[in-house]
Amino acid sequence: MSEKELTLTSSRAGELTVIRVDGVLDATTREQFAGYLAEAGSDLVLDLSGVTFMDSRALGLIVHHWQTSLTTGSRFALIGVRYTTSKVMWITGLATRLPLYDTLEEAAAALG
Template identity: 35%
Template sequence: MADPSVETIASGRCLVARVSGEMDYLTDPLLRPQFKELIARGDRFIVLDLSGVSFCDSAGLNVLIGAWRQADAGGAVLVLACVPQPLRRILQMTGADQLLRVYDTVSDAEAVFGA
């Protein structure tokens, strides 16, 4: 299993972070600090591109919600883009899609922020 990775790209007014790999209880300790560091950079608008996420369970979902809370507390807006269908279903089933805004593409998310 490859470790998950978070690659960032500054794009206009947004910071786009492409998340790859699995998001589960095993990768939780690797991902949390990466998201924390990402949000601590102080960008106002953060788009998590989840197109590279191969698997996500409840622990992965908790990481996403934790990142959203941290961003929100710091006055930043964190949204999701390119969410794989299985993860989209989890977001809908748990109601997390009421909290985490989901966009079909990174461009759609950036457009909302006027990027």
Template identity: 40%
Template structure:
């Protein structure tokens, strides 16, 4: 099983969460808990998925739950660096068309408004 890790950083008034490894039915629990504890409902969040190697439906559920919570609270979520081969679930479900997605972290930081 590939290792899974994530890190939080504050950059230019936004919370950047870098994800590395498989975000799946096992690993999503740790990320869910950290998001609930550390991310305010009105936060501007960039989820840097450049290091993501796999995303299953449970991991996708984590992204959707965060997105909905932030939208309700006046925050925003941007997904940066998602690659089709690692995050296929985003495209298969049609969510890639609903999320704000950009090519990389610099592009996400440029969206700050």
């Protein structure tokens, strides 16, 4: 995988759709990421453990889906977020507000 490639895969964990994100989330991959999220439906867990870099535009998409889940009553969580590749979450202060969990099991338990 080259530095600018993005691989998105989906799986199910009970009623949750788990989207594994591998690669760079930036302006060059934003449309691919946005399209995949739009088709994924509700009750999402984003596994960001494979992200190598995230910019503010990608974070904006994530925040949009989180806010939508709050207004629609659907479930949303992030797992595998690492400071070294997602610093923008901490710089913006969103790391303390977004539903971050270490593992899928923790996220599933918290989401019910």
